[in-house]
Amino acid sequence: MADKLGIIALESAIKSGQKVDKILESWRGESFLIPCECPRFNSGEGKGIIKESVRDKDIYIMVDVCNNSLTYKMDGSLNRMSPDDNYQDLKRIIAACNGKASRITVIMPFLYESRQHRKTMRESLDCAVMLQELEAMGVHDIVTFDAHDPRMQNVVPLKGIENVSPALQFTQGLFTEYEDLKIDGEHLMFIAPDEGATERVVFLASLFGVNIGMFYKRRDYTTIVNGSNPIVAHDFCGSSVEGMDVIIIDDMIDSGGSMLDVARQLKDRGAKRIIIFATFGLFSRGFEKFDKAYEEGVFDKIFTTNLVYQKEEMLAKEYYFSINMERYIAAIIDTMNKGGSMSKLTKPAQRIKETVENYKKMSGIGD
Structure with missing residues (x-):
């Protein structure tokens, strides 16, 4: 029997999250969207807040690290959200789950820092660091689409990375x-x-x-x-x-x-x-x-x-x-929550x- 499903859509992915939830509701007869927010202090610091219990739920967190249309105030001025800001908010929401969810899956269509996927000089390897951070925070699976370099999944070989082809x-x-x-x-x-x-x-x-x-x-x-x-x-x-x-x-x-x-x-x-x-x-x-x-x-x-x-x-x-990929994302969540095979969805x-x-x-x- 599948664990109780929960979907958390960050502000960067809220429109998509609401549509995915509506599709799942039409299939299963109930809504699974759990509200959250990441408010900011005047200094620009922030925190993640989840407004419903996630205890023993199979949680899917949706984030769009590329959404630069969002803004926040810092020292009285507006700042646009960068991929770094969106990723930091993702970590805040994972932390707000407090280890109570039965499983956490991150749906990150554009893999954060995936273009910085290899080292050719004395430089950072940001995508690998991100994957290891999420693993350390208790994320069980990551769903991404058309990763710039699919070999990045080798960084966390004991965790699942579903690289979906559209x-x-x-x-x-x-x-x-x-x-x-x-x-x-x-x-x-x-x-x-x-x-x-x-x-x-x-x-x-x-x-x-x-x-x-x-x-x-x-x-x-x-x-x-x-x-x-x-x-x-x-x-x-x-x-x-x-x-x-x-x-x-x-x-x-x-x-x-x-x-x-x-x-x-x-x-x-x-x-x-x-x-x-x-x-x-x-x-x-x-x-x-x-x-x-x-x-x-x-x-x-x-x-x-x-x-x-x-x-x-x-x-x-x-x-x-x-x-439009929202129905496909809903099918991915539905399949994973029920413990089904992903092979026909990742490369159909x-x-x-x-x-x-x-x-x-x-x-x-x-x-």
């Missing part, structure tokens, strides 16, 4: 938006914008039955700009894309410079339509260059999920398609394959 939802969104795709090796290709995205691309391409291409990022390792080595050039490895629809797949769009450079190169090589999949759309430097690239015909559509905070400006863009290969085959039959093309 590939099924992207496939469904793609087929909702496009009715004329020809799914074969002569008309469609998946593209990895760098070597780090290759595994994602190979996974989907193998299920679609099409070829892949890859770009190699040449960096200047003698210089550091904004915390990383600047990219000198993108070199393409793959067959001709002339006249083909191409889908670029990556885990995130940050500033977007690399993604647009790759798209331009593909367009120069004769690609027909360029579609972009990115699990997390951060758009940290705004949309001006995306608007310009879209007007120039560099790309056709951008798909990202609602796993992290979405800017209102982004949602209004003609070229943007939002992938069979469902993707069936979706592709159904699309081919319905469209009557690409056979």
Whole structure:
């Protein structure tokens, strides 16, 4: 028998948490949302407060470390919440559980500090430190999506890290938006914008039955700009894309410079339509260059999920398609709470394959 379920959504994820709870309520007939807050003192210090008992409950804590739309007052001035602030509030809420929950699972779609996942010099290894902190605080499982480097789970080998692929939802969104795709090796290709995205691309391409291409990022390792080595050039490895629809797949769009450079190169090589999949759309430097690239015909559509905070400006863009993940999160919570297998949810290969085959039959093309 499953333990009594409880969901705690931090302010950074409260809208998503409420929707997930409504879905679970429609399945199970009751609400599971436990209210919480993280008020701040004038000095900027804070505390976590849980407003209902969590004793002997199977607790799922939802947090969006990327939500920078939130603010708090410090010394009379407004500060925007950074990933560090959101992560600190997560630890406060875990601490407020006082060890009374039967199990704690953290649902953190964007894995905190996942881009600082390896050391190349005398530097911190922030993602590893975070995982070990959560383990020490009594967290049993972490659910994340499309981790920048899934090998980070090796840091805490005795704890569960569920790295969920949103590939099924992207496939469904793609087929909702496009009715004329020809799914074969002569008309469609998946593209990895760098070597780090290759595994994602190979996974989907193998299920679609099409070829892949890859770009190699040449960096200047003698210089550091904004915390990383600047990219000198993108070199393409793959067959001709002339006249083909191409889908670029990556885990995130940050500033977007690399993604647009790759798209331009593909367009120069004769690609027909360029579609972009990115699990997390951060758009940290705004949309001006995306608007310009879209007007120039560099790309056709951008798909990202609602796993992290979405800017209102982004949602209004003609070229943007939002992938809703809330029902999937509800299914993950429901499955974990009942002790079910997660393999079909974390990497739903069979469902993707069936979706592709159904699309081919319905469209009557690409056979």
